[in-house]
Amino acid sequence: MRYRRGFTGLLLLAIMGLVLAVPVVYGVAEAKEVTIGFTGPISGVAAEYGQDCLNGLEMAVKDINAAGGITVGGEQYTLNLVKLDDMIDPTQAVNNCRRLLDQYKAPAVFNPVFNTLAAMAKINEEKGHEFLIMAYTSTPKVLEIGNKLLVEIPPPFTIYVRSLADLAMKEGWKKAAMVVTLGAYGDEWRHIFAEYWKSKGGQITEDKPANYYTETDFSAQLTAAIASKPDVILIGGPSAPTALVIEQARNLGYTGGFILVDQAKQDYVASILKGTELMNGTFGLAAVNQLPFAAMPAFDKKYTEQYKRMLTWEVCMNYNAMHALARAMVAAGTVSDPIAIHAALPKAFPLLGDKFPVEFFGITPNGCMEVAGSVQVIKDGKYSPVETLYWWFKTEEEFNKFKAEHPAPGNATMKFLKFE
Amino acid sequence: MFSTSRWAFWGQKHMQLFLQQIFNGVMIGSTYAIVALGLTLVFGILNIPNFAHGHLYMLGAYFCFFLMNQYGFGYWISLVFSVVIMAMVGMLVERLVYRPLQDRPHINSFISAIGALIILENGVIAIWGPQGHRIPNPYPGIVKLLGITMSYQRLIVIVSAIALIILLQIFIKKTTAGMTIEAVAQNREGAMLVGINVNRVSSITFAISSATAAAAACLVAPIFMISPTMGAFLGMKAFVIVILGGLGSIPGAIMGGYILGILEALGGGYLSAAYKDVYAFGALILILAIKPTGLFGREVN
Numbered sequence: 001m002r003y004r005r006g007f008t009g010l011l012l013l014a015i016m017g018l019v020l021a022v023p024v025v026y027g028v029a030e031a032k033e034v035t036i037g038f039t040g041p042i043s044g045v046a047a048e049y050g051q052d053c054l055n056g057l058e059m060a061v062k063d064i065n066a067a068g069g070i071t072v073g074g075e076q077y078t079l080n081l082v083k084l085d086d087m088i089d090p091t092q093a094v095n096n097c098r099r100l101l102d103q104y105k106a107p108a109v110f111n112p113v114f115n116t117l118a119a120m121a122k123i124n125e126e127k128g129h130e131f132l133i134m135a136y137t138s139t140p141k142v143l144e145i146g147n148k149l150l151v152e153i154p155p156p157f158t159i160y161v162r163s164l165a166d167l168a169m170k171e172g173w174k175k176a177a178m179v180v181t182l183g184a185y186g187d188e189w190r191h192i193f194a195e196y197w198k199s200k201g202g203q204i205t206e207d208k209p210a211n212y213y214t215e216t217d218f219s220a221q222l223t224a225a226i227a228s229k230p231d232v233i234l235i236g237g238p239s240a241p242t243a244l245v246i247e248q249a250r251n252l253g254y255t256g257g258f259i260l261v262d263q264a265k266q267d268y269v270a271s272i273l274k275g276t277e278l279m280n281g282t283f284g285l286a287a288v289n290q291l292p293f294a295a296m297p298a299f300d301k302k303y304t305e306q307y308k309r310m311l312t313w314e315v316c317m318n319y320n321a322m323h324a325l326a327r328a329m330v331a332a333g334t335v336s337d338p339i340a341i342h343a344a345l346p347k348a349f350p351l352l353g354d355k356f357p358v359e360f361f362g363i364t365p366n367g368c369m370e371v372a373g374s375v376q377v378i379k380d381g382k383y384s385p386v387e388t389l390y391w392w393f394k395t396e397e398e399f400n401k402f403k404a405e406h407p408a409p410g411n412a413t414m415k416f417l418k419f420e
Numbered sequence: 421m422f423s424t425s426r427w428a429f430w431g432q433k434h435m436q437l438f439l440q441q442i443f444n445g446v447m448i449g450s451t452y453a454i455v456a457l458g459l460t461l462v463f464g465i466l467n468i469p470n471f472a473h474g475h476l477y478m479l480g481a482y483f484c485f486f487l488m489n490q491y492g493f494g495y496w497i498s499l500v501f502s503v504v505i506m507a508m509v510g511m512l513v514e515r516l517v518y519r520p521l522q523d524r525p526h527i528n529s530f531i532s533a534i535g536a537l538i539i540l541e542n543g544v545i546a547i548w549g550p551q552g553h554r555i556p557n558p559y560p561g562i563v564k565l566l567g568i569t570m571s572y573q574r575l576i577v578i579v580s581a582i583a584l585i586i587l588l589q590i591f592i593k594k595t596t597a598g599m600t601i602e603a604v605a606q607n608r609e610g611a612m613l614v615g616i617n618v619n620r621v622s623s624i625t626f627a628i629s630s631a632t633a634a635a636a637a638c639l640v641a642p643i644f645m646i647s648p649t650m651g652a653f654l655g656m657k658a659f660v661i662v663i664l665g666g667l668g669s670i671p672g673a674i675m676g677g678y679i680l681g682i683l684e685a686l687g688g689g690y691l692s693a694a695y696k697d698v699y700a701f702g703a704l705i706l707i708l709a710i711k712p713t714g715l716f717g718r719e720v721n
Contacts (some may be wrong), residue, residue, distance in 0.1 A: 038555075043542070045649050047550030182694055210693045213651050216644035219444040220688035227437045240552040240645055248643075251562055251571040252440075272554055272645075 031069065035080045035283040036061070036325065037100035037109035037131075039116070044087035045213040046113065049238055049314065053112045053136055054083055055307050056318030060294060060326075070326050073333045079326065082106065090119035097123065101131055107338045108132035108325055110318065114139045114185050121147040132338040134321055136314070138262050139185050140192075143366050149342055152368040154313075159373045159391045159417050160262045163191050164283045167387075168259055169200055171281070173231035177205045179221045180261060181212035181237025189261045193234055205230045210245075212237025218245050219252065226254045232281070239312075243272035250278045257394045258339045260284030266376060266383075271310055272343030276381045286374035286386045292410025293353025300357070304416060316357040321369070323347040324360060353409060364392050374412075386412040391419040436567035441689045442682060444493040447574045449681020450581030454636040455654055456661035456673040457588065460627030464605035464668035465625045466518060468526060471533035473633060474655020475540040476513070480506045480634025481646040483542055485555050495558040503631045507639070510630025511623050518626075519619065544648045548584075552647040559642075577639045585637060585674055588628070601625055605668060657700060662703050666717025675715060679703065 014412055025073065038057060041050035059368070061079045062286050063188035064070065069078040082104050084096040100106040109124075111117050114137045123132050125148060133150040135142055138157040168176075176197055180186045186209060194204050205228035208221035218241075225233055226249065233249065236242045242264035249258075260266060267287035289300045291309050299319075300311045324345065329335050332344035348372070351360040361370040373389035388408065393399040399416040408414045455477055462470045480502050487498035517536045521528045559572035592598035603611040604621045612618055637646075644650075661680055665672025680700055687699040707715060 043545065043550065047545070047648075048552065051550055111600075208688070208693055210688070211696065215693075215696070217444070217448050219447075220441060220685040221693050223437065223440045223444060224689040227433075228441075240647075244645055251569070253562065253564070253569045272552075274556070409472070 002306065010245050018092070032075055032077045033080045034070075034072075034077045034329070035082050035100070035104035035106045036322070037097070037104065037106035038081060038083040039085075039086045039096035039100070039109060039120075040094050040112050041088045042083065042085040046088050046238065047242065050112060052309070052312045052314035053110070053276075053318045055303075056315035057110055057311070057322050059303065060319045060322035064323070064326050065373070069318055070330050072329055072335050077196060077329075077335055079322075080104075086111075086116055087405060088113050088116055090116050094119050094123055097131065101129060105336065106131060107329070107336055107341055108134055110134040110135035110136065110321070112314070112318075114142060116185070117142055117150075118145065118184075121145050121150055124149050130338045132325075134325065136318060136321070137185070139188055141184070141188060142320070143368060147367075149338055150367055151321075151342070151345065153317050153371075154262075154369075155371050155373045155389075155391060156419065157189060157262045158192060159389050159419060160190070160285070161196055161374065162417060163373070163375055163387070163389050163415070164259050165193065165196050165200065165202075167283050167375070168232050168257060169202065171231070171257065173257065174202050175205045175228075175230045176202055176224035176232050176234055176259075177228050177230035178207045178209070178234040179225050180209050180234055181216065181241075181263070183207045183213075185263065186212075186237060186261070189236075189411060193259075193383070202320075203412055210237075212241040212245075216241065216244060218248050222249045222252055222254070225249075226252055228283060230256060232257040232259055232283075234259045234261070236264035236284075239264045239268035240272055243269040246278055246282075255284065257281030262373075265313055266378065268310060268312060270378075276378050276383075279378045280380060282378040284375065285313065286376040287383060288316055288357075290376070290383060290386060291358060292386060292408075292412045293359065294409075295353055295355050311357075317371070320351050320356050320360050322356055323351055323356070324369070362392075368392075372414075386410075388412050388414050389417050390414060391417045393418075432567075437689075439566065440568050441685045443568050443570060443574075444689070445682035445685030446678065447577055447681070449678035449682065450578050451636045451640050451654075451677075452657060452661055452681050453674045453677025454581055454632050456585060456658045456665070456677045457585065457670060458632045459655075459658045460662045460665070460668055460670060460673040461601070461605075461625050462629050463662065464670075465622055466529075468518065468529045468533070469659065469662075470518075470629070471530065471655070472513065472517070472537040472540060473629065473658060474651035474653070475537045476506060476510060476630045476651070477567065477637045478646070478648065478651030479509065479540055479635040479652055480630070481555075481637035481641045481650065483634070484638040484641060485548075485553050485646055488555060489553075489575065495555070495642070502638050503634045506633040506634035510626040510628075513630070514622055514626035516642065519622065537655075541648050541652070548648075550648060552645040554645055555638075556642040557642040571643070573643050575641070580639050581636070584632060588632065589670075591601060591628075593653040597624060601628075643688075660700050660704050664707055664714055666714030669714065669716035672714055672716030 042049050061081045065078045069076055086093040086096050097109050097120055100109055117135045118232050120133055136153045138154045140156040140158050142152055178190050180190050206225045208224050209220050210221045235245045262285055266284040303311045326340050327348035328345045331347035332340040334340050345363050349360055349362045353359050363369055370392045374386050376386055377384040459473045482506050483502040484498045487493045487501055517532050557573055562569055562571045600616045600621050661676035665676030683699045688696055
């Protein structure tokens with residue numbers, strides 16, 4: 001027995017030795033590697049959302065590496081994506097960032113949730129431990145933090161508030177109820193929407209937020225909202241529960257319209273509801289695979305084949321953002337200095353529709369990527385043409401000049417919205 | 421004259437709204453009641469809280485989804501199969517997770533229960549992915565009754581839940597197997613002395629508890645969405661209900677389930693859903709403060 005225990009111990013030691021030895025052996029043979037971090041919800045209530053973001057990043061890394069990686073300062077690097085789960089817990093997200101920094105020397109970390117981003121933004125500027133935060137959130141508040149090493153990937157949702165409210169008002173609708181997701185993001189959406197809606201002469205008849213992450217029965221809130229006889233209800237959180245909200249509202253006899261917050265994607269909602277039958281009079285983000293860019297159909301096909309999942313905005317935006325980051329590292333001539341990489345970001349653009357599923361034109365001085373917003377209306381089971389929203393120009397003239405250089409793709413219409 | 425009719429109109433409108441909310445609450449309360457019932461049965465027999473109960477509920481919905489999706493079975497057939505499979509899974513869980521630790525300190529069972537729920541949740545994620553899935557609604561369409569809008573599936577949930585609760589009562593009170601369960605719950609040593617095989621009773625109890633949870637899950641699945649985390653939240657609520665109704669008490673679990681459902685609907689509809697969980701825990705604290713054993717709990721000497 002004694003002998004056997006000793007033998008097992010030796011065996012374990014030998015195995016551990018082998019495990020430790022393998023990376024060393026490989027390390028010599030392989031090209032240099034730079035690790036890009038991801039912390040986000042890979043399990044738990046927001047897992048699906050986190051997984052979609054991750055898929056986009058992973059696909060970009062695969063594509064970049066397949067094309068030979070990046071050349072920085074005369075040396076060849078391949079990208080390595082390390083993903084850690086934080087289950088939208090801010091403490092865990094911060095711990096993950098420290099690990100990505102200490103263990104993997106990651107110059108940049110991607111994260112897709114405002115609550116965790118706010119915590120991360122407190123540690124990423126510590127002297128000697130800087131890292132770049134690639135933030136996939138549309139909350140305008142994230143820019144108010146004033147973090148110098150934070151990049152916001154999607155457009156601030158204020159532009160959606162305004163364009164969707166304007167479109168709904170064109171229907172002659174004045175009375176709006178709200179059943180929006182709880183949390184910092186949803187609260188801000190409700191607040192900004194209500195303010196804008198009222199400023200245009202509209203009326204908020206009922207405001208009943210719901211927890212889209214933990215609840216599946218929204219009938220109590222919807223009953224109250226519908227009883228106030230609204231023309232339109234502002235709803236939304238993650239796409240899947242948003243679909244349930246629509247179905248449950250219709251089952252309570254509601255026939256009016258819906259405005260979807262930008263987290264909920266109309267195309268995904270429709271796929272859950274098995275069609276647009278229940279979605280008559282729905283205003284929201286454009287169906288991503290209907291974006292009129294040349295590279296989209298091939299990208300859509302490639303993604304759905306590889307991942308057996310429907311293509312989403314999360315995938316496309318994160319895919320582009322990873323490319324932008326890789327280009328910035330090349331332009332900065334370093335893979336280890338986040339400040340230099342951040343400074344070189346403007347040189348990474350444009351990423352245009354001939355090669356990318358969505359178009360990124362640049363980065364604003366306060367760190368938001370210049371991506372047009374895209375909205376669509378569903379009426380009588382059909383999607384309207386895409387309306388693209390350009391928000392980063394200071395003046396109408398600037399926009400017109402841009403428009404002359406970049407005419408509207410496909411059958412989309414272009415619209416200028418001044419962003420304050 | 422004018423004003424009275426106006427008041428009558430006001431009253432009618434608000435009455436309708438109130439009844440609608442009660443209907444919403446009874447619907448969700450039905451599922452709470454069934455799930456809490458299974459939990460309280462197990463607690464009565466083994467004196468351990470089955471932390472994995474919510475996850476067995478989740479697994480039941482996934483089996484139903486799997487059978488419909490993979491083999492194209494009808495809704496009711498899938499439901500029955502799922503219930504049968506889950507009865508067996510329940511027995512398996514009892515045999516593997518709880519029985520080996522029977523004579524150990526309770527904390528050991530707690531830990532192995534948490535292990536079981538982690539395995540169940542991640543197993544489902546590994547097979548079906550983290551995203552939600554939908555079971556197509558077999559009975560779309562709505563009826564209006566007394567100004568209340570009801571969908572057929574919600575009505576089915578309410579009716580089936582009541583039927584299930586009655587059947588379970590008959591089983592426990594009228595059949596020998598059922599009576600042994602009650603006997604063990606009342607006095608374990610006494611039951612052993614009169615020759616009841618306690619291990620077999622544990623096994624049966626777990627089978628019933630998992631089967632009823634599966635039935636509840638399959639019934640509401642077409643209205644909602646199934647996801648790997650659906651059980652965690654419901655499991656937690658079921659615990660609140662069981663404590664609220666009195667640990668181990670069957671009528672307590674049923675009443676507690678409906679009370680919680682209605683409280684949530686009224687709270688979410690009239691006050692704010694931001695505090696939905698506050699209503700549940702608020703009610704719990706209030707009831708325990710007045711009656712520390714829960715609504716129907718027995719005094720423990």
